[in-house]
Amino acid sequence: MDLPDGLVAVVKRDCPTCQLTAPVLAEMHRAGVPLTVFSQDDPTFPDGMLVQDDTPLEVSYRLGIEIVPTLLRVTNGQPESRVEGWVRAEWRTLTGIADLGDGLPERRVGCGSNTLEPGIADKLAARFGAERLASRRIELGDLEDEIEACFERGWTDGLPVVPPTPERVLRMLSGTARHPSEVVAIVPPDLAECTVEKVAINAVMAGCRPEFMPVILAAVEAACGDEFNIHGVLATTHFVGPVVIVNGPVARDIGMNSGVNALGQGNRANATIGRALQLIIRNVGGGRPGGVDRATLGNPGKYTFCFAEDEAGSPWEALSVERGTAAGRSAVTLFAGEGVRGIVDQLSRTPESLARSFAACLRTVAHPKIFQRWDALVVVCPEHARTFREAGWTKAQVRERVQELLTVPAEELLRGTDGCAEGLLPAQTSRPLKPLKKFSDEGLWFVHAGGQAGMFSAIIGGWSGGPGGSRPVTREVLW
Amino acid sequence: MIETRLLLDPTNERAIAQREPAERPLRLDGLTIGLLDISKPRGDVFLDRLEALLRERGLQVERFRKPTFAKPAPPDLRREIAQRCQVIVEALAD
Numbered sequence: 001m002d003l004p005d006g007l008v009a010v011v012k013r014d015c016p017t018c019q020l021t022a023p024v025l026a027e028m029h030r031a032g033v034p035l036t037v038f039s040q041d042d043p044t045f046p047d048g049m050l051v052q053d054d055t056p057l058e059v060s061y062r063l064g065i066e067i068v069p070t071l072l073r074v075t076n077g078q079p080e081s082r083v084e085g086w087v088r089a090e091w092r093t094l095t096g097i098a099d100l101g102d103g104l105p106e107r108r109v110g111c112g113s114n115t116l117e118p119g120i121a122d123k124l125a126a127r128f129g130a131e132r133l134a135s136r137r138i139e140l141g142d143l144e145d146e147i148e149a150c151f152e153r154g155w156t157d158g159l160p161v162v163p164p165t166p167e168r169v170l171r172m173l174s175g176t177a178r179h180p181s182e183v184v185a186i187v188p189p190d191l192a193e194c195t196v197e198k199v200a201i202n203a204v205m206a207g208c209r210p211e212f213m214p215v216i217l218a219a220v221e222a223a224c225g226d227e228f229n230i231h232g233v234l235a236t237t238h239f240v241g242p243v244v245i246v247n248g249p250v251a252r253d254i255g256m257n258s259g260v261n262a263l264g265q266g267n268r269a270n271a272t273i274g275r276a277l278q279l280i281i282r283n284v285g286g287g288r289p290g291g292v293d294r295a296t297l298g299n300p301g302k303y304t305f306c307f308a309e310d311e312a313g314s315p316w317e318a319l320s321v322e323r324g325t326a327a328g329r330s331a332v333t334l335f336a337g338e339g340v341r342g343i344v345d346q347l348s349r350t351p352e353s354l355a356r357s358f359a360a361c362l363r364t365v366a367h368p369k370i371f372q373r374w375d376a377l378v379v380v381c382p383e384h385a386r387t388f389r390e391a392g393w394t395k396a397q398v399r400e401r402v403q404e405l406l407t408v409p410a411e412e413l414l415r416g417t418d419g420c421a422e423g424l425l426p427a428q429t430s431r432p433l434k435p436l437k438k439f440s441d442e443g444l445w446f447v448h449a450g451g452q453a454g455m456f457s458a459i460i461g462g463w464s465g466g467p468g469g470s471r472p473v474t475r476e477v478l479w
Numbered sequence: 480m481i482e483t484r485l486l487l488d489p490t491n492e493r494a495i496a497q498r499e500p501a502e503r504p505l506r507l508d509g510l511t512i513g514l515l516d517i518s519k520p521r522g523d524v525f526l527d528r529l530e531a532l533l534r535e536r537g538l539q540v541e542r543f544r545k546p547t548f549a550k551p552a553p554p555d556l557r558r559e560i561a562q563r564c565q566v567i568v569e570a571l572a573d
Contacts, residue, residue, distance in 0.1 A: 136488035146484065155489050164487045192491030201489040232549035283489040468547030 003059075003079070006034025007095065008072045010054070010065045013045035015111035018069045021086050022046035024101045033095055040068065040114040060115045061124045067110040071095075085110035126167035132180055133166060133197055150205070155283055157275065157303055161205035172200040175210030176217060177479060184217055185224035187285035188231035189292040194220060194284045199276070202283055206276035206304075211254050212269055214477045215332060216276045219244050219306075222334045222475040223277060229336075229470045233463065234287045237294050239338035240463040240470075241302035242281075243377070244274050245447055247320035248330030250477050251308035258308035260451035263340055263379065263458065274306030299339040307449055313382055314448035315389035322395070323474040330477035335377050335445065336470035337460040345384070346455040351391040354384060355398060358457070359405035363438060365461045369413045369423035371406075371436045375443040375462030375472075381450035384457045395446050406438035440465060445472065504566065507538055513564035515552070516544040522570040529568060 009025055011018040025046055028035050036052060039045050040060055043053035054060055063072065067084040073094055074080065083090040086108040092100045115124055140149050146163035150156055162168065173180055173196070180197035187194045196217070203216050223230045223242055233240050246256055257267035265271065281287045289295065295302075311318045320331035341364075345357035358378065366374035380388075388398055410433040415423040424436075438444075443465045450456075463470050504510060512533055514526045530540050541563055545552050552560075560567055 133487060136492050138486045138488055140484040140486065144484075146486070149486070164489055166485060166487060169487050187491075190491055190493065192493065194491075197487075198489065198491075201487050205489060229550060231551065236549065279489070284491050286491060286493075464547075464549055469549045 003063075003074045003077050004034070004036050005074050005076065006036065008063075008074050008079070009035065009037045009069055010040065010060055010063065010072075010113070011037060011045065011069045012040040012111070012114060013042040015068050017086050017108045017110045018045075020104065020108055021069050021091075021101075024086075024091065024104065025049065027100060028095055028097065031095075031097055033097070057115050057120070057124055058128055060113055061128050065113045065115060068113055069110055070113075122167060122171065125170045126165075129170050130166040133169060134181060134195070135169075135197055135201060154288075155205065155279075157278060157282065159303065161279070162207055164201045164204045168204045169197070169200050172204050172208065172210050172213060173197070175213030176200075178217070185220050187220070187224055187280060188287065189234065190284075190286035192284050192286065194224075194280060198284050199280060202279040203272075203276045206279050207268065207272040208276050209254070209268070209272075212273050212276070214479050215246060215250060215254065215269075215273055215330075218332045218475045218477045219273065219277050219334065220280055222332055222473040223281070225473060227471045228334050228473040230281060230285070230287075231292075233336045233470050234281060234285075234293050236463065237296045238463055239295060239297060239299045239461075240336045241299065241305060242274075242277055243301065243335045243337035243460060244277060244306035245319055245333045245335065245377075246273075246306065246308045246330070246477075247311065247318045247325070247333070248328065248477065250330035256308035258310035258449045262307045262310070262449040262451075263305075270306050270308070271304055274301075274304030277306075278302060278304060301337065301339060305337065309447045310382070310449045313385070315385050315393075316395040316446070316448065319445065319447045320474055323472070325474055325476055331474050332477060333472055333474040335375075335460065335472045336463040337377060338462070340379075340458045340460055343378075343384075343457040343459060344455070345457075348455075349387060351388050351393045351398070352401070354387050355401040356405060358398070359402045359438075361459060362402060362444075363406055365438070365459065367422050369417070369420060371408075371413055371424065371438050372428075372440055372443075373464055373466075373469075374439075375445070375465040376439065377445045377447065377460040377462065377472075379450065379458040379460065380446055380448050381454060381457045382448070382452050383455045385448050398446065399444055402444065403437050403439060407435045408438075410434060410436050442466075442471065507533075507536075507566065509539075510565040511539045511541055511563060513541050513543055513560050513567040515560065515567055515569045516542070517548045517569060517571060518545050519548045519571065525570045526568075529570075 038052045038054040038059050040054050043051050070082055070084050072079045072082040088101050088106050147160050150161050178196045182196045183193045184199055185194050254269045256269040287293050309319055319333055321327050325331040343361045348354040365376045413424045516522045516526055533540050543560055
C-alpha cells in the first residue's frame with residue numbers, strides 16, 4: 001500500500017467527533033498542509049473536500065486504525081506518529097499550525113473504527129492479513145471436498161482434520177504474541193524448521209482454540225530438544241509417544257480436564273493439544289508410521305495424550321514444581337510414555353500397603369526382570385492420594401518406599417534366571433553382585449489426577465531413560 | 480461464482496529429492512569393510528561372525544559402535560566411517 005507523504009486523516013460520517021473536526025480538515029487544506037483524507041463510510045464526507053474512498057476498509061486495516069478520527073504523519077510511505085480522537089494540542093503539533101481548531105473544545109474522544117465492527121475484523125484479517133502468512137497455498141478443485149483433500153494429501157493422523165484455511169490460521173495466530181515467521185524448533189526426523197505459523201496451521205487441523213497456542217508452542221519446544229529426543233521416541237519399535245502433562249493456571253484458564261476421565265476422551269483442550277503436537281511431528285517433521293515411525297504396535301495415545309494435573313486436590317507439590325518451575329507458573333512436561341495400565345487396589349488403607357501395590361504393579365514396567373533402564377510415570381488417583389495424605393507421606397517418601405520395595409538381588413534379574421532368557425547381562429550389574437533398584441534416580445515420577453471416586457491409579461510405562469534414550473522435559477508456558 | 484478455496488500447507492514443504500544409493504562394488508578385494516554395531520542386544524553376535532567370515536577371505540575389517548541405538552549416529556562417527564571404509568554393514572538386532 002502506497003501512502004502519500006504528509007498527513008493522513010481517517011474519518012467516518014457516522015461519528016460526531018469526525019463531524020466536529022471536519023472544519024479543521026478544511027482549515028488544514030486551506031493552509032496548504034499536504035493532507036489525504038480517507039472516509040470509512042461515505043466518500044462525500046467531509047463535504048466539499050477531495051476524499052479517498054475507504055469503504056472497503058483496506059487502508060484503515062493496514063494502518064491499524066482503531067479510533068476515528070485518526071490523524072497520522074507519513075514519511076517515506078510509513079506512518080510515523082498518530083493522534084486518535086480530537087486532541088487540539090497534539091493536532092497542532094502534528095500539523096505545525098499554531099491556532100488550528102480555535103474555538104473547538106480541547107479534546108473529544110473519537111468513535112470506534114469500522115474495521116472493528118463485529119464480524120468485520122475476521123473478514124478483513126482473511127482478506128488483507130493473509131499476506132503475513134508464508135506457507136504454500138494449496139488451491140482446492142471445485143469438486144474437491146476440503147476434509148477429503150486433507151486426507152488425500154497425507155496430512156492427517158487417520159481422523160478428519162479441520163481444513164487449515166487462511167482465516168482459521170490467522171485466528172489461531174491471535175492466540176500468541178509471537179511472530180508467524182519465528183522459528184519454534186527444528187523438528188525431527190527431517191530436521192525441518194517449524195515456525196509459529198506452521199504450529200498454528202497444525203493446531204487448526206487438530207481442532208485447537210487460539211488460547212491453546214502458548215501450551216502447544218511450549219510442548220513443541222520441549223519435544224524437539226536432545227533431552228526428550230523425539231527422533232528416538234518416534235523411530236523406536238517400542239510403543240511410546242509423547243505424553244503432555246500441563247501444570248499451573250493455564251490448565252484451568254483453557255478448561256483442561258484433570259478430574260473425571262482425565263486420561264480419556266471428551267475434553268477439547270486435552271484432546272487437541274496432544275493431537276496438534278503429533279500432527280506437527282507428522283507434517284513438519286515428516287515422521288510417519290511406516291516411515292521413520294517404526295513402532296511394532298504403537299499405542300492409542302499416539303493420536304493424542306495430554307492431560308492436566310489436579311493440583312488443587314493433590315497432597316503433593318506439582319510435577320512442574322518438582323521439576324524446577326516456580327509455583328504458580330504454567331508449564332508443560334513431556335514424558336515418553338506407552339499406554340496406560342491400571343493399579344487396582346480397593347482395600348489398602350495404609351500407605352505401606354498401598355506402596356506395596358504400587359511396587360508390585362510397577363515391577364512389570366518393560367519386564368519384571370529389566371531394571372534401571374525404563375522409566376515410569378504414575379498417575380495417582382484422588383482416593384489413593386488420600387491414603388498417603390492422611391498418613392502424612394510426602395511424594396519423596398512414596399518414591400523412596402516404592403524403590404526400596406523394588407530393590408532386589410541382581411541374581412534374580414540375570415538372563416536365564418527362572419528359566420527366562422530376558423534380563424540383565426552380568427556386565428550390567430556390579431561385581432560382587434549388589435541389589436538393584438527397578439528405576440534410576442530420575443526414572444520414577446508421580447502426578448495427581450482423576451475423578452473423586454475409584455481406587456484406580458495408573459502407570460504410564462516409559463521408554464529407555466537417561467542420556468541414551470528420552471528424559472522428561474519441562475518447559476514454562478510463556479505468552 | 481465459485482469462490483477459490485485455499486488451504487495452507489501444514490508440511491515442511493520440502494520436495495524430497497530422489498536420492499540414488501551409492502554404487503555397489505562388484506568385488507570386496509582391497510576395500511575396507513566397516514561393521515557398525517548400533518548397540519542393540521546381540522548385534523555383536525552377528526557382527527563377530529560376519530567379521531570372522533570376512534577375515535577368512537583375507538578382507539580388511541573395521542569395527543564401529545553407536546553410543547546408543549536410540550539416537551542417530553553422531554556426525555563424528557559417520558565421518559570416521561566414511562573416511563576409513565568403502566563398504567559398511569549395519570547390524571540391526573532385536
